[in-house]
Amino acid sequence: MKHFSRSLFVFALLLPSFATAATAQEEACQFAEEPIPIGTMAPLSAPGAVLLGQQIVWAVQLAVDEWNANCGIEIDGVNHRIELAVGDNEGLPERAQAALERMIFEDGVVAVVGDYHSAVGLATMGIYQQNAIPMIFSGPWNDNISANGIQAFEGQPARITTNEAGIDYVFRISPAISFAATVMIDWLLHVGSENVVIIAENTDYGVPASEKDAELLAAGGARSDIYHVELGQEDFLPLLTRILAAAELPDAVILEMTGETSLNLAQQMAEVGLAPNEDTLCVLVDEIAYAGRTFWETVPYGNYCVFFRVGIVPPLFNEMTHFVADSYLEAFGDDISSYALAAYDAFWLMAGAIERANTITDKAAIVRQIELSDVTLAQGHYHFRYGSHNPDLGDEPAWMWHQWPDPALTMMQYFSEGQPGPEAAVIWPPQYQTHGTALIPYGTVPGE
Numbered sequence: 534m535k536h537f538s539r540s541l542f543v544f545a546l547l548l549p550s551f552a553t554a555a556t557a558q559e560e561a562c563q564f565a566e567e568p569i570p571i572g573t574m575a576p577l578s579a580p581g582a583v584l585l586g587q588q589i590v591w592a593v594q595l596a597v598d599e600w601n602a603n604c605g606i607e608i609d610g611v612n613h614r615i616e617l618a619v620g621d622n623e624g625l626p627e628r629a630q631a632a633l634e635r636m637i638f639e640d641g642v643v644a645v646v647g648d649y650h651s652a653v654g655l656a657t658m659g660i661y662q663q664n665a666i667p668m669i670f671s672g673p674w675n676d677n678i679s680a681n682g683i684q685a686f687e688g689q690p691a692r693i694t695t696n697e698a699g700i701d702y703v704f705r706i707s708p709a710i711s712f713a714a715t716v717m718i719d720w721l722l723h724v725g726s727e728n729v730v731i732i733a734e735n736t737d738y739g740v741p742a743s744e745k746d747a748e749l750l751a752a753g754g755a756r757s758d759i760y761h762v763e764l765g766q767e768d769f770l771p772l773l774t775r776i777l778a779a780a781e782l783p784d785a786v787i788l789e790m791t792g793e794t795s796l797n798l799a800q801q802m803a804e805v806g807l808a809p810n811e812d813t814l815c816v817l818v819d820e821i822a823y824a825g826r827t828f829w830e831t832v833p834y835g836n837y838c839v840f841f842r843v844g845i846v847p848p849l850f851n852e853m854t855h856f857v858a859d860s861y862l863e864a865f866g867d868d869i870s871s872y873a874l875a876a877y878d879a880f881w882l883m884a885g886a887i888e889r890a891n892t893i894t895d896k897a898a899i900v901r902q903i904e905l906s907d908v909t910l911a912q913g914h915y916h917f918r919y920g921s922h923n924p925d926l927g928d929e930p931a932w933m934w935h936q937w938p939d940p941a942l943t944m945m946q947y948f949s950e951g952q953p954g955p956e957a958a959v960i961w962p963p964q965y966q967t968h969g970t971a972l973i974p975y976g977t978v979p980g981e
Contacts, residue, residue: 581624
């Protein structure tokens with residue numbers, strides 16, 4: 534099997550003559566006639582998070598191009614070009630199931646990576662399992678996506694009971710809700726929030742996420758009220774008016790929703806004066822806010838909003854992270870989300886596992902190689918603590934099964950209008966802070 538220098542290859546990609554060099558390299562690869570089809574799922578149409586879906590597909594295609602420029606995937610000494618099949622799930626479970634079945638039965642994909650919405654992940658994970666298609670989810674947060682790999686979870690049977698071999702084909706590198714919520718609520722309690730409003734999308738992500746937030750807030754002695762809205766909803770004025778009419782205004786408003794809906798609500802919230810201001814924090818859980826140009830065009834009154842981010846913070850970007858982020862910035866003039874970086878990493882994990890397994894037909898061997906992953910990519914060092922290689926969870930939560938245990942989870946805050954996402958302050962956890970504070974008070978600039 535081939536082993537190439539990642540750093541040298543990235544350097545080649547940065548050269549202006551890369552397209553010509555890559556074409557010449559591919560011509561020298563002597564590819565087999567049959568390519569290896571690998572799929573990616575993403576929301577590319579409304580009501581899904583379209584911008585993030587486009588970023589996911591772009592990032593996976595970038596990874597595919599890198600692999601093909603280095604002679605693709607080698608199986609039994611033969612180089613195979615990788616072909617990317619794309620499924621648009623629209624953020625809807627029924628659309629996702631249909632798109633996935635087309636990729637499996639028409640495109641013949643041997644594996645899939647990516648995706649974003651939890652409802653889609655929950656609706657499709659059984660299809661991956663039943664058809665023995667290895668999948669690495671890089672976006673969905675719902676605990677159940679990884680939790681029911683080995684045991685019943687919230688009334689759902691364990692996936693591995695659906696196949697005689699006892700093999701679980703589903704992996705995840707995005708965080709479980711229970712993991713992510715702890716970071717955000719710890720921060721809110723640390724800065725003194727006692728009365729919190731949670732506005733959540735009425736989906737398999739928003740409902741359990743808001744419930745977990747409320748549970749953790751209550752455990753910390755804070756009060757909370759939950760309001761649900763529909764994904765893709767555009768007019769939030771009646772809800773915001775109701776919140777403003779309450780006897781006591783909240784210390785913080787959490788927006789537990791995804792994509793463009795999150796930004797639209799944040800702007801309307803700012804326009805009516807609910808948040809952000811001196812008394813009430815604006816907290817976006819969806820990291821579309823990290824895309825600075827998109828955020829400021831959609832939420833011009835959103836200065837001092839805080840947003841959740843998955844993935845290593847900009848000061849800790851490695852060579853690979855810089856390469857992908859800089860490539861996207863050059864192509865689109867905006868900042869790439871960590872969900873897209875995770876999808877890029879998911880492809881590298883999958884392609885590497887296929888090549889190490891030296892097969893596209895023995896899916897169990899591919900699963901085994903994913904479980905044994907031990908590699909640093911754009912978002913950090915990947916490994917899977919629990920799987921068939923280490924099946925005893927002990928006291929660990931069920932969602933740790935086939936779950937990457939080490940994603941960096943942070944809270945970031947804008948403090949200057951028009952600020953690029955990478956220049957926002959990292960305010961939590963303390964070990965990642967870039968400006969020495971857990972909160973930048975409204976109307977102030979750190980250090981002044």
